[in-house]
Amino acid sequence: MLAALLRLFALRPLFTVAILGIPLLVLAAVGLATILLLKLLIFVVLPIALIVWLFRRIVGYRRDYDW
Numbered sequence: 746m747l748a749a750l751l752r753l754f755a756l757r758p759l760f761t762v763a764i765l766g767i768p769l770l771v772l773a774a775v776g777l778a779t780i781l782l783l784k785l786l787i788f789v790v791l792p793i794a795l796i797v798w799l800f801r802r803i804v805g806y807r808r809d810y811d812w
Contacts (some may be wrong), residue, residue, distance in 0.1 A: 754761040
């Protein structure tokens, strides 16, 4: 059966790309998106949150409203 699959893949290269290539491309895209989002979180979101937190702590964030 393995020989038949190899022969099928050799005779129809586009079919091989469709079966093997698309999942690999999706896996690579998901990995790259994950790395990009982690870098965005670490280098953009966390420093902004830290600056806002420090500013509120230094200035003394007060609540002048009643709930």
